[in-house]
Amino acid sequence: MKRLSTTEPGFEAGxxxxxxxxxxxxxxxxxxxxxIIAAVREEGDAALLRYTARWDxxxxxxxxxxxxxxxxxxxxxxxxxxxxxAALDVAAARIEAFHRAQLPTDLDLNGADGVAVGMxxxxxxxxxxxxxxxxxAYPSSVLMNALPARVAGVGRIAIAVPAxxxxxxxxxxxAAHRAGVSEIWRVGGAQAVAALAWGTQSIAPVDRIVxxxxxxxxxAKRQVFGRVGIDSIAGPSEVVILADADNNPDHVALDLxxxxxxxxxAQSILITDSAALADAVxxxxxxxxxxxPRAGIAGESWRDHGAVILVxxxxxxxxxxxRLAPEHLQIMVADPRALxxxxxxxxAAFLGRHTPEAIGDYVAGPxxxxxTGRTSRFASGLSVFDFLxxxxxxxxxxxxxxAIGPAAVALAQAEGLGAHGLSVSTRLHSNAPSIMAKT
Amino acid sequence: MKRLSTTEPGFEAGxxxxxxxxxxxxxxxxxxxxxIIAAVREEGDAALLRYTARWDxxxxxxxxxxxxxxxxxxxxxxxxxxxxxAALDVAAARIEAFHRAQLPTDLDLNGADGVAVGMxxxxxxxxxxxxxxxxxAYPSSVLMNALPARVAGVGRIAIAVPAxxxxxxxxxxxAAHRAGVSEIWRVGGAQAVAALAWGTQSIAPVDRIVxxxxxxxxxAKRQVFGRVGIDSIAGPSEVVILADADNNPDHVALDLxxxxxxxxxAQSILITDSAALADAVxxxxxxxxxxxPRAGIAGESWRDHGAVILVxxxxxxxxxxxRLAPEHLQIMVADPRALxxxxxxxxAAFLGRHTPEAIGDYVAGPxxxxxTGRTSRFASGLSVFDFLxxxxxxxxxxxxxxAIGPAAVALAQAEGLGAHGLSVSTRLHSNAPSIMAKT
Numbered sequence: 001m002k003r004l005s006t007t008e009p010g011f012e013a014g015x016x017x018x019x020x021x022x023x024x025x026x027x028x029x030x031x032x033x034x035x036i037i038a039a040v041r042e043e044g045d046a047a048l049l050r051y052t053a054r055w056d057x058x059x060x061x062x063x064x065x066x067x068x069x070x071x072x073x074x075x076x077x078x079x080x081x082x083x084x085x086a087a088l089d090v091a092a093a094r095i096e097a098f099h100r101a102q103l104p105t106d107l108d109l110n111g112a113d114g115v116a117v118g119m120x121x122x123x124x125x126x127x128x129x130x131x132x133x134x135x136x137a138y139p140s141s142v143l144m145n146a147l148p149a150r151v152a153g154v155g156r157i158a159i160a161v162p163a164x165x166x167x168x169x170x171x172x173x174x175a176a177h178r179a180g181v182s183e184i185w186r187v188g189g190a191q192a193v194a195a196l197a198w199g200t201q202s203i204a205p206v207d208r209i210v211x212x213x214x215x216x217x218x219x220a221k222r223q224v225f226g227r228v229g230i231d232s233i234a235g236p237s238e239v240v241i242l243a244d245a246d247n248n249p250d251h252v253a254l255d256l257x258x259x260x261x262x263x264x265x266a267q268s269i270l271i272t273d274s275a276a277l278a279d280a281v282x283x284x285x286x287x288x289x290x291x292x293p294r295a296g297i298a299g300e301s302w303r304d305h306g307a308v309i310l311v312x313x314x315x316x317x318x319x320x321x322x323r324l325a326p327e328h329l330q331i332m333v334a335d336p337r338a339l340x341x342x343x344x345x346x347x348a349a350f351l352g353r354h355t356p357e358a359i360g361d362y363v364a365g366p367x368x369x370x371x372t373g374r375t376s377r378f379a380s381g382l383s384v385f386d387f388l389x390x391x392x393x394x395x396x397x398x399x400x401x402x403a404i405g406p407a408a409v410a411l412a413q414a415e416g417l418g419a420h421g422l423s424v425s426t427r428l429h430s431n432a433p434s435i436m437a438k439t
Numbered sequence: 440m441k442r443l444s445t446t447e448p449g450f451e452a453g454x455x456x457x458x459x460x461x462x463x464x465x466x467x468x469x470x471x472x473x474x475i476i477a478a479v480r481e482e483g484d485a486a487l488l489r490y491t492a493r494w495d496x497x498x499x500x501x502x503x504x505x506x507x508x509x510x511x512x513x514x515x516x517x518x519x520x521x522x523x524x525a526a527l528d529v530a531a532a533r534i535e536a537f538h539r540a541q542l543p544t545d546l547d548l549n550g551a552d553g554v555a556v557g558m559x560x561x562x563x564x565x566x567x568x569x570x571x572x573x574x575x576a577y578p579s580s581v582l583m584n585a586l587p588a589r590v591a592g593v594g595r596i597a598i599a600v601p602a603x604x605x606x607x608x609x610x611x612x613x614a615a616h617r618a619g620v621s622e623i624w625r626v627g628g629a630q631a632v633a634a635l636a637w638g639t640q641s642i643a644p645v646d647r648i649v650x651x652x653x654x655x656x657x658x659a660k661r662q663v664f665g666r667v668g669i670d671s672i673a674g675p676s677e678v679v680i681l682a683d684a685d686n687n688p689d690h691v692a693l694d695l696x697x698x699x700x701x702x703x704x705a706q707s708i709l710i711t712d713s714a715a716l717a718d719a720v721x722x723x724x725x726x727x728x729x730x731x732p733r734a735g736i737a738g739e740s741w742r743d744h745g746a747v748i749l750v751x752x753x754x755x756x757x758x759x760x761x762r763l764a765p766e767h768l769q770i771m772v773a774d775p776r777a778l779x780x781x782x783x784x785x786x787a788a789f790l791g792r793h794t795p796e797a798i799g800d801y802v803a804g805p806x807x808x809x810x811t812g813r814t815s816r817f818a819s820g821l822s823v824f825d826f827l828x829x830x831x832x833x834x835x836x837x838x839x840x841x842a843i844g845p846a847a848v849a850l851a852q853a854e855g856l857g858a859h860g861l862s863v864s865t866r867l868h869s870n871a872p873s874i875m876a877k878t
Binding site for chain 2: 229343410
């Protein structure tokens with residue numbers, strides 16, 4: 001863990017090191033991933049079967065084995081304690097409600113000048129959701145990925161999730177069921193992304209692929225971008241906590257560790273104007289690391305990427321936060337909304353002392369799939385917008401075209417595009433709309 | 440030009456060939472582009488100067504020569520005829536008004552249960568707009584790229600445009616001026632994209648890069664994606680025209696040719712239920728190609744990628760259109776809105792007989808930077824949304840956390856994330872919000 005103070009010399013160098021701490025665990029996988037994609041495009045299901053046998057620790061006999069059956073989903077549901085299913089329902093209902101409120105409205109501007117223009121939103125036909133498997137098989141991610149698609153009105157939602165030894169966490173299946181997923185495929189890695197983008201004999205291609213994954217998944221998404229849409233390439237997770245003196249240091253410590261326990265490459269940063277809080281939080285982190293179940297991961301993250309930054313005041317904290325553009329931001333001060341108003345870049349904000357980031361990971365409602373690695377400068381969390389697209393439209397009356405047509409003709413001629421100009425001018429000069437006989 | 444009829448055998452094979460006609464002129468440029476990006480990252484301005492001298496036909500002496508001065512912009516404005524400036528103003532005013540109407544509103548849901556959630560939109564700090572140079576230096580593209588950024592509230596808008604022999608089309612400079620662009624750089628190709636993404640000694644980095652370009656520009660955007668945001672990778676342009684018998688075939692022919700004259704790889708498709716119109720349009724296209732200034736390009740596009748498809752009825756036309764997911768769609772029938780309601784995928788639609796696509800290229804208002812190559816299945820045209828991002832937020836009261844916290848704890852425990860669960864449960868069980876003395 002790095003300790004910095006804005007009043008000390010060397011602060012800027014230390015802070016820049018934090019900004020440039022890519023936490024990039026990427027081994028170069030481009031070539032491996034393009035070979036996998038090429039194999040899936042060429043061989044289809046056969047390649048999926050081969051890769052699954054090689055990497056997932058089970059050998060499907062046929063492509064049909066890759067698909068999770070309705071009976072398996074039923075069995076999973078039956079195996080889950082009622083209180084856990086109830087928790088899943090609380091989460092699903094709140095996530096669904098938030099994303100429903102996010103739905104945009106169409107635009108329909110009927111110009112008095114005879115030129116009507118507008119914009120219409122519509123859902124994608126089919127989307128693929130990647131869900132990491134193994135130790136990171138998170139039912140909450142299934143809800144966060146699938147529900148916005150469903151709320152947007154997507155017709156077909158296909159999930160790909162690697163199944164270690166053929167098995168998938170029952171709660172993942174329950175979440176998929178609750179979210180109204182159409183298909184669940186026991187396929188992972190770059191081969192799953194390739195199958196969703198290009199299709200195989202069994203898996204129909206989708207129009208967009210979303211969801212986090214490892215380096216292979218991220219590189220595969222990058223490579224199929226253009227063929228299908230993708231969401232942002234997710235990197236390791238991060239949190240910045242702005243906290244004044246009036247906080248329980250154990251709360252702050254656990255919030256930092258909740259982020260750190262995700263991944264050794266995760267980053268947790270406390271920015272405070274209280275040296276006493278900084279000390280107490282650091283001590284509390286050390287204490288909690290003695291007992292936390294994932295202390296190994298969290299401890300390594302905190303040691304290598306954690307930071308405590310002492311600032312003169314919260315104004316300064318806001319300025320540093322805008323440079324960090326964090327994925328998650330907790331604002332634990334007396335008037336969190338006033339400080340939030342000074343933040344330009346953050347994926348998601350958690351306001352006040354009673355709003356640990358973990359509440360947003362599960363049940364608050366907003367999405368937990370968020371832009372990492374300073375990309376909240378330009379990117380946003382997953383939302384219904386990821387599953388909608390816009391068609392703009394124009395409708396000119398004869399008078400409308402006469403009003404704005406000459407400007408278009410002048411610009412087309414200036415750009416040397418003759419047919420563009422003629423396609424407008426010919427309509428301005430011919431009063432006979434048709435020379436064809438009615439059929 | 441390919442002629443198909445849905446009533447003839449072999450239709451499906453022919454239509455599939457159209458769908459799979461990638462029109463992909465991409466020579467593989469990945470390696471060349473990564474070398475260029477690496478050089479710009481390492482050498483900065485020096486690499487820009489070298490590449491500009493090598494490829495743009497002029498040799499800037501220093502990096503300062505790369506920047507267009509205010510005096511140059513003034514001189515450009517003074518050189519342009521008043522009627523052309525007036526046409527630019529008509530276009531700019533309409534484009535600005537449309538994009539202003541597009542601005543979304545924030546979400547603020549004050550839950551009665553003590554859990555407030557919301558979503559806040561904010562502009563990007565800085566964006567780069569790529570504008571193709573040379574023969575394709577289009578002032579209209581400058582307006583279409585820069586005005587949405589400006590309407591969104593972006594603070595810094597930097598344009599990169601290659602200047603053949605150092606010169607830039609004066610109308611491009613005028614458009615940039617009219618659109619409120621902050622900086623104009625005489626730099627093109629992959630090196631421009633690299634400079635905007637990574638910054639050089641002269642050019643500060645931006646957060647997102649948009650705008651169409653050649654294969655090098657597209658590949659460079661793909662490679663810097665993640666470091667900065669990008670828009671969709673633009674391919675060759677296309678139009679689908681749905682027209683019934685009651686149309687002037689010369690209008691339809693010119694609309695097809697307006698698309699075809701962009702690029703040999705452009706694609707123009709007429710879908711009609713009238714064999715007579717199909718014949719008359721084909722004849723008119725042949726006639727117009729004798730006199731059009733860009734007949735060489737348009738003729739090659741029409742010959743290699745053009746198509747006329749005869750359908751039984753307009754219902755069938757809508758179904759084929761949804762498979763084509765065209766960038767531009769003209770609907771030239773008696774009730775264009777009814778037919779438009781059946782279209783799920785199109786970048787932009789032009790309704791009725793008085794709305795040639797070219798009107799949308801210049802002055803209608805909606806953006807002309809649109810998803811090509813069937814990507815309107817999942818992508819949308821450029822808009823204010825490209826220059827905004829969202830921050831979601833949550834604020835729990837103590838009672839709010841008590842209400843939804845237990846569900847979060849249950850899910851965190853099920854996912855094996857101990858610190859997540861503790862960060863919530865410790866707040867539920869401690870009634871003392873702070874053990875720290877007030878500072």
